[in-house]
Amino acid sequence: MHANFIFANSAYHQLGSSTNTSGAVAHVFNDTFRDFVRLKSWMILLIPCLEAYSNNPH
Structure with missing residues (x-):
């Protein structure tokens, strides 16, 4: 897995949650x-990387 996939997935789910259970400071995003x-995040997930088009089997 790529790091951008992990970041996009976590950011998507964190922004979608309505409650903040951690003790951290809550930031307000519009x-x-x-x-x-x-x-x-959808663009990162849907646009394949150059490795997908590579003929290299490794």
């Missing part, structure tokens, strides 16, 4: 930022 992160 809907524009949430939509941007969700769109970017």
Whole structure:
């Protein structure tokens, strides 16, 4: 797995959750930022990397 996949997945789910159970400071994000992160995460997941088009079997 690539690190960008892990980051996109965690950011998508953290922004989607409505409760913050940790003791950390809660940051307030508006809907524009949430939509941007969700769109970017979908773009990262849907656009294949160059390795997908490589003829190298390794």
